[in-house]
Amino acid sequence: MNEEEYLRTYDPKGFESPLLSVDAVLFTYHEGQLKVLLVERSNHPDKAKWGLPGGFVDLGADTCLEDTVIRKLKEKTGVIPPYIEQLSTIGNNQRDKRGWSVTVCYTALIARQECETHIDSVSDTQWVSLEQLPSLDLAFDHASIVQAGRERLKQKALYSIIPAYSLPERFTLSDLQHVHEVLLGKPIQKKSFRRRIEQADLLVDTGEKRSETGRPATLYKLKSLAGQHTFIRNLEL
Amino acid sequence: MNEEEYLRTYDPKGFESPLLSVDAVLFTYHEGQLKVLLVERSNHPDKAKWGLPGGFVDLGADTCLEDTVIRKLKEKTGVIPPYIEQLSTIGNNQRDKRGWSVTVCYTALIARQECETHIDSVSDTQWVSLEQLPSLDLAFDHASIVQAGRERLKQKALYSIIPAYSLPERFTLSDLQHVHEVLLGKPIQKKSFRRRIEQADLLVDTGEKRSETGRPATLYKLKSLAGQHTFIRNLEL
DNA sequence: CTAATAGTGTCTATTAGACATTATGTG
């Protein structure tokens, strides 16, 4: 049999295959805390439990896995997050009551303001701070996936400016430092933090200031390639 | 409908789902070069082309994705590599002629000696150096997966001693430095390299020496947790 | 002895940590 013939007679349902889904851990930074987007499940299994936004590949609509995760996130937030990265793929025969199941997991970041109106308008979607997460009984193994996403982001905080994508487009250096501190779980020397960002030339001064109490702070924007920069020396853990 | 009823009537073939496979990029270091294990495909599609070792999840035999990749690697090499790490998952509707296809990719390392006899005894499996890889027309998108695996390993060479797993259990510091140099594509200062490994206390002196020409070199083994160590400062790229 | 490779000494450059100091806004 040649390849042409093989393809003509190929039956995609010829043998059993694991269930395949895509899930996203979407983080934002708001009110001094890191928060994750959760969705109330409307279908079995684990119906009515809270879980990660995600779902199945739509073979017609999606051309690749990233299409799937973007489609799902846009459904829930109304927008496409500025940062999306594949986290890991988890597959085994215990995580889903239906049997062998594989989920391709992504981590994403967004400013809360970007999707505030969309999320406030529905009751089945909410931001949950990582501190109150342990008190929730999440669907499937989603609690451990959130944990893995957080660990990954913590690593990024040590050697990149990626956490900035969890802030609004314009932010202060203090804002950014706070996100990093929450991720690392320890304070950072202000001077060290500013020095490395300044040296790497990752931000643009918008000229604007934000004044709350005390001296007004300069508002910065990320330069376009800032997310790709990695410092050769890490912050201490 | 409650969950019990849902599960009882659940049909896993109810809707179309992508083809799911697992592939491994198994590297070794031999004769001054980094080599990757390739397998000649015995089935359509891309029959008779060379590609990565891999295959489908066996829902009965495998309990998780790592089981699948270990099973496949053991089939081809006779042994379980000492280092296996998930690389990334690639899924789209173009990479496989049969349609929407997802592959969960792993990077693995092994000493060539560990599987020499097993591989030499079969004709459908061979080590190919990364230099001669561009001249081969690999199956599917496997060429780019090898490239991604190599990039990942290059990053690891900057901040870990993971590349040591591509060497025999006992190796010299010069061996190890050479692997890193091949991965980085540039020479490393001998003193810098030795200093950081010594300071991190990652190796055990076996007491043995290996003598070829010149002064005999000390043979070392990895300490058990050596692979988990990350240096806080990277080598320069 | 020479050749070859293993291994060390030591200086410089870079960059993060620590922490004091100055700057700029509000009331």
Place this chain on the structure above:
DNA sequence: CACATAATGTCTAATAGACACTATTAG
């Protein structure tokens, strides 16, 4: 003015790069 927060100056400590040097084998 006091207060609060932003931003900077400057010293130290840690560690990679550069490169010269010494050590140990074979012949």
